[in-house]
Amino acid sequence: MATDINxxxxxxxSLGAETARLERRETNENPGSGPTADANADxxxxxxxxxxxxxxxxxxxxxxxxxxxxxxxxxxxxxDGSYQVDPAKTADKLLGMxxxxxxxxx
Numbered sequence: 001m002a003t004d005i006n007x008x009x010x011x012x013x014s015l016g017a018e019t020a021r022l023e024r025r026e027t028n029e030n031p032g033s034g035p036t037a038d039a040n041a042d043x044x045x046x047x048x049x050x051x052x053x054x055x056x057x058x059x060x061x062x063x064x065x066x067x068x069x070x071x072x073x074x075x076x077x078x079x080d081g082s083y084q085v086d087p088a089k090t091a092d093k094l095l096g097m098x099x100x101x102x103x104x105x106x
Contacts, residue, residue, distance in 0.1 A: 077083035 074083060
């Protein structure tokens with residue numbers, strides 16, 4: 001799929017080389033009036049982190065939004081009174097989450 005924004009056509013040339021290439025094409029109004037094709041080619045290099053982020057987003061997108069079996073089991077346990085909350089475990093999880101959030105904001 002090509003994207004055309006103001007006369008610029010973007011396409012990925014090689015993901016294996018971790019390089020994306022933007023190619024400028026001449027508009028029909030001024031054919032032959034621009035620089036040569038070699039001087040007209042722009043390059044955009046993406047980092048390994050960008051590719052890792054894309055792969056992570058793809059994997060997360062394939063995960064189910066909820067675990068319906070686990071939700072049903074917890075719902076049944078709450079209804080029949082057998083669901084038990086471990087206050088120490090809950091406090092540890094909350095504290096761990098707060099610490100992780102504090103580290104991210106540094």
